Structures are given as C-alpha cells and as structure tokens.
Amino acid sequence: MSEFQSIMAILVGFVSLIIFLTYLKFLWKRSKMPPGPFPLPILGNFLQLCFDGLPQSLIKITKKYGPIYTIYFGSRPIVVVTGYQALKEVFLDYGDAFLNRGSIPVFDRLFNSEGLSFSNGDTWKQLRQFTIQTLKDLGMGKKSLEDFILEEAHHLVGHFKSLNGQPFEPSTTLICASSNIMANLLLGTRYDFNDKRWIEILQKARESFRIMSSAWGQLYDYFPTFMSYLPGPHRNIFNLLIPLENEMMKNIKFHQETLDPACPRDYIDCFLIRMKQEEKNVGEKTPFTIRHLSASIFDMFLGGTESTAVTVNFGYLILIKHPELQDKIHEEIDQVIGQVREPRAEDRSLMPYTNALIHEIQRYSDIFPIGLARATSRDVTFHGYHMPRGTNVLPMLTSALKDPSHFESPGEFNIKHFLDENGKFKKNNAFLAFAAGKRVCIAESLVRIQLFLFFTVILQYFTLKSMVDPKSLDISPKESGLENVPPACKIIFIPRGLEGGV
Known part of the structure; x- marks a missing residue:
C-alpha cells in the first residue's frame, strides 16, 4: 500500500x-426526549409533514405518539404538545419552565429576538409590565376605548350601507377597521377606509401572512437557511412587510419630533418618555430603546390587527352558512338593545347567545392553530422526559380548541359548546384561543370587546347573505399553517327590514 x-x-x-x-x-x-417518528439526515421529519398542511400533520402524528412527542424540522428538534391537559401544564402548571420564546425562523428574521413578544428574560419582563400598564392607562378596558371601537364599528356600518346591497368582499375593509383600533392605541391616529396608500400596505401585510401559512412558508420554517437561497413566493414574505415597518418608523420619528412629556398621546409617546427616564441610569442595560419600540409596535400591530379582522371575516361566513344563527342573534339584539341605542360592553353579560356565538366562532375558525413556539428557560423533566434549557416547544392551540374531551362535536360548529341547558353562557377551560399563563395574549380583553361590538353593531343593522346557496358555501380555510386563512367570499349586507325585498 x-x-x-x-x-x-x-x-x-x-x-x-x-x-x-x-x-x-x-x-x-x-x-x-419524548418519542416521535425517526428523522432522516438533513430532511428531519419533512416526509411526515409535507402533505396535509402543518397543523393537520402534527395532529395526525399525535394519534400514534400521544400528546407529547418530538419532531424534527430539518435538523431542528421540536417538542410538540397537544391536548388541553398537556397545554395547561405547559402554560400554567410548569409555566416558568416554558416561559421563553422559542425559535420561529420567519419571526427570528423579522424581529431578531427584540420587542414584546420575541424577547426573553428580564428584557421581556420589563417590556411586558410596561406595556400592560401603559395600555391600561391609555384606555384598554375603559369606556374611552369602548367609545372609539363603537365609532369604528359605525364607520363599517356607513361603508356597508353605501354599497346599496351590492355584493362585496369585506376582508380589506375589516382589516382596515381592525387596524384603526391598534393605530389609536399605539400611534394615536386613524386611517380612512379610502386611503389607498394605507390599504395597499395592509393588503401586502395580509399577503405576507398568507404566504407564511402556505406550503412555501412552511418549507421556509423547515429549512430556513436552504430556502433563503432558493427562489419562490417565500422570498416575498419579508419584502411585503417593509411598507408597514416603514410606516411604523415614520410614526416613531414624528413622535420624537413632537413629543410633549407632560401630555403623552399614545403608546409611542409613553415609550419615548420612559426612554428619556432610562438615560439617567448610565451604564445599566435597558430594553427601552428605539429597536425594541419599533419591534414591539410592529408585533402588536400585526397580531392585533390580523387576529380580529380574520375572526370577524370567518364569523360572517359562518353566519351566512347558518342563517338560523342570525335570526337568533337578531332576536337577542332586539330584546336587549333594540335597533336605536348603541350596544355597550356591559350588554355582553345580558346576551348569552351572542357571547356563546362569538366564542364558538373563535373556536371553530381556529385562526392561529399553532401557538407561537416556546422554549424551556431551564432544564426540566416533563412527563418523565428530560428537556434541557433552550428546548423548542410547539403548543398546538388547535388541539385544545378541538379536544373531544371538552367539546362535544369538535369538528363541527356547535354553539352549545358555550351554552348550558338553560341557555346561559358556560365557560370552557379548553378555550385557549389566546393561549394562557404569563405569555397570554396581552390584548385579550381588547380583542374580546372589539369582537363583541363589531359583531353586535353590524348585526344590529344588517342581515348577511351570499350570492350562493348557504348549503353549498365552502368556508374551509384556503391556507392552513401559521394562520387559517378564510376564503374570499362576496357578501351582501342587507339593511334589516328590507330582507324580503332583496
């Protein structure tokens, strides 16, 4: 040799x-680690995940491996948690051990571990505490914000009336109305429904969410490094969000130039005032920086706007698909509110059917089937398995919302999931649409009242119909990944009292 x-x-x-x-x-x-299908080199468990859409594939694997199992996105191991009981343990019983934000490639690139939702440790604690108190000071949960939501709902009424019964696809208008609630709190402004520049920005942001939820977006989640070099629609995810990022930065600069520390107008002002206060603590690390401000308002704006608008959109389709629901809602509105006075937040407790309907719309539409990834903040033994610090954990919110041990007919729309035998609203602990624990959605109370007022005001004035027979209307999501994206459907908004003439 x-x-x-x-x-x-x-x-x-x-x-x-x-x-x-x-x-x-x-x-x-x-x-x-928890058991799971054996991964292939480089591909991981891609072959088990690539055919049915990510949420459906992950739920299917549960049937073989149980409520806690390990899956590989490429070479990246992730512990998947399903079912109400296991999710409750992650969010509440072991909450501090699963408190960190996990890796989500698309959001890692967008936010770089900055801002309210994607930071960890003391940075996250300070930002969350500040944000909760600031939003309360600005009116979240108070009558002043309720008045603004009602005003925005009436802008919707005026817009729908102007259509004169013509079929209309409302998704863009709904996201504009929803965005105005967040714009009021965060930016101190309101955008007109006819503002073409703003509408284009929102449409691009919505298209970005659609791509994230498509097969291309899921491929990016599996193989982020590899997909970064390949052509395809996934390359547009980030470009489509640049106009919204620029709009947020433009607002920050305007606030910096016009700030009056004695009279804060909105969240940006309050954050800038806190930044000035932190300047006194020379040498101390602080999360109150422009980068964290930009990431925080961008994150809250995206999440708060998208979730409410898409839920209302799905709700309209459900009401059209099941017209008997509208009849009962109209009856309850007429009995409790009438057709003259405005609904108020306190009416919700007097309207169990409407309250139950909105909860069931949220459960059935399942807007965000996969919760934002968590990561273990320390070594933890969970269900007998050792998870080292930094283990990524994927909470499948859809598995709680459709847990057969808590919902009688999880795959069907059934308002009785939230109504007892006496027609009273009943709470269901498995309703985890907002997650739970210390990282629960910070705007949960805002979203709840916004949904109630948006649905109640519109149904106070209109009956909703489509151009096709309700029985043949397909309301299944057109994309299902990060988000369940509702199908585009033209709706006829018929002023109440004129239904027979249409």
Missing part, C-alpha cells in the same frame, strides 16, 4: 469514526 493510500485510509477511518460518534450522540440525546 502506498503512502497516499495509507493516508486516505486513515482519513476515511477518522471521518467514519466522527460520523459514528456523532450519530451515537444524536441517538443518546434523542432517547432522553
């Missing part, structure tokens, strides 16, 4: 040994 051949044999043996030891290390680590 020549010297060259000897060297090559040693090298091959050395590389083989490294590969073998690496494989043994992988098997040892995997044996400590």
Whole structure:
C-alpha cells in the first residue's frame, strides 16, 4: 500500500469514526426526549409533514405518539404538545419552565429576538409590565376605548350601507377597521377606509401572512437557511412587510419630533418618555430603546390587527352558512338593545347567545392553530422526559380548541359548546384561543370587546347573505399553517327590514 493510500485510509477511518460518534450522540440525546417518528439526515421529519398542511400533520402524528412527542424540522428538534391537559401544564402548571420564546425562523428574521413578544428574560419582563400598564392607562378596558371601537364599528356600518346591497368582499375593509383600533392605541391616529396608500400596505401585510401559512412558508420554517437561497413566493414574505415597518418608523420619528412629556398621546409617546427616564441610569442595560419600540409596535400591530379582522371575516361566513344563527342573534339584539341605542360592553353579560356565538366562532375558525413556539428557560423533566434549557416547544392551540374531551362535536360548529341547558353562557377551560399563563395574549380583553361590538353593531343593522346557496358555501380555510386563512367570499349586507325585498 502506498503512502497516499495509507493516508486516505486513515482519513476515511477518522471521518467514519466522527460520523459514528456523532450519530451515537444524536441517538443518546434523542432517547432522553419524548418519542416521535425517526428523522432522516438533513430532511428531519419533512416526509411526515409535507402533505396535509402543518397543523393537520402534527395532529395526525399525535394519534400514534400521544400528546407529547418530538419532531424534527430539518435538523431542528421540536417538542410538540397537544391536548388541553398537556397545554395547561405547559402554560400554567410548569409555566416558568416554558416561559421563553422559542425559535420561529420567519419571526427570528423579522424581529431578531427584540420587542414584546420575541424577547426573553428580564428584557421581556420589563417590556411586558410596561406595556400592560401603559395600555391600561391609555384606555384598554375603559369606556374611552369602548367609545372609539363603537365609532369604528359605525364607520363599517356607513361603508356597508353605501354599497346599496351590492355584493362585496369585506376582508380589506375589516382589516382596515381592525387596524384603526391598534393605530389609536399605539400611534394615536386613524386611517380612512379610502386611503389607498394605507390599504395597499395592509393588503401586502395580509399577503405576507398568507404566504407564511402556505406550503412555501412552511418549507421556509423547515429549512430556513436552504430556502433563503432558493427562489419562490417565500422570498416575498419579508419584502411585503417593509411598507408597514416603514410606516411604523415614520410614526416613531414624528413622535420624537413632537413629543410633549407632560401630555403623552399614545403608546409611542409613553415609550419615548420612559426612554428619556432610562438615560439617567448610565451604564445599566435597558430594553427601552428605539429597536425594541419599533419591534414591539410592529408585533402588536400585526397580531392585533390580523387576529380580529380574520375572526370577524370567518364569523360572517359562518353566519351566512347558518342563517338560523342570525335570526337568533337578531332576536337577542332586539330584546336587549333594540335597533336605536348603541350596544355597550356591559350588554355582553345580558346576551348569552351572542357571547356563546362569538366564542364558538373563535373556536371553530381556529385562526392561529399553532401557538407561537416556546422554549424551556431551564432544564426540566416533563412527563418523565428530560428537556434541557433552550428546548423548542410547539403548543398546538388547535388541539385544545378541538379536544373531544371538552367539546362535544369538535369538528363541527356547535354553539352549545358555550351554552348550558338553560341557555346561559358556560365557560370552557379548553378555550385557549389566546393561549394562557404569563405569555397570554396581552390584548385579550381588547380583542374580546372589539369582537363583541363589531359583531353586535353590524348585526344590529344588517342581515348577511351570499350570492350562493348557504348549503353549498365552502368556508374551509384556503391556507392552513401559521394562520387559517378564510376564503374570499362576496357578501351582501342587507339593511334589516328590507330582507324580503332583496
């Protein structure tokens, strides 16, 4: 054997040994984690996830491996948690151990671990405490904000009346109305429904969400590094959001130029005032920076706007699909509110049917089937499995909203899920549309009252119909991934009292 051949044999043996030891290390680590389908090199469990859409595929795997299992997105291991009981343990019983934000490639690139939802540790604690108190000071949960939501609902009424019974696809108008609630709180402004520039910004943001939820967006989540170099619609996810980011930065600069510390107008002002106060603490690390401000308002604006608008949109389709629901809602509105006075937040407790309907719309439409990833903040033993600090955990919110042990007919729209035998509203602990625990949706109370007032005001004035027979109307999501995206459907808004003439 020549010297060259000897060297090559040693090298091959050395590389083989490294590969073998690496494989043994992988098997040892995997044996400590919850069970799951065996991953392939590089691909991970892509073949088990690529056919039915991510939420459906992850739920299907649960049937074999139970409520807690490990899946590999490429080479990235993730513990998937399903079912109300296991999710309750993650969010509440072991809440502090699962408190960190996990890795979500698309959001890692967008937010760089900055801002309210995507930071961790003391930075997150300070930002969340500040934001909760500031939103309360600005009116969240108070009559002043309720008045603004009602005003926005009446802008919707005026817009729908102007259509004169012509079929209309309302998704853009709904997201504009929803965005105005967040714009009022965060930016101190309101955008007109006819503002073409703003409408284009919102449409691009919505298209970005659609791509994130498509097969292309899911491929990016599986293989972020590889997909960053490949052409395809996923490359547009970030470009489509640039106009909204620029709008947020433009607002921040305007607030910096016009700030009056004695009279804060909105969240940006309050944050800028806190920044000035933090300047006194020289040498101390602070989360109150322009980067964290920009990330926080961008995050809250995206999440708060999208979730409410899409829920209302799905709700309209459900009401059209089941016209008997509208009849009962109209009856309850007429009995409790009438057709003259405005609904108020306190009416919700007097309207169990409407309250139950909105909860069931949220449960059935299942807007965000996969909750934002968590990560273990320390080593933890969970259900007998060792999860080291930094383990990514994926909470499947859809599995709680459709848990058969808590919902009689989880796959169907059934208002009785939230009504007792006496027609009174009943709470269901498995209703985790907002997640739970210390990282629960910060605007939960705002979203709840906004949904109630938006639905009640519109149904106080209109009956909703479509151009097709309700029985043949398909309301299943057109994309299902990060978000369940409702199908586009033209709706006829018929002023009440004129239904028979249409």
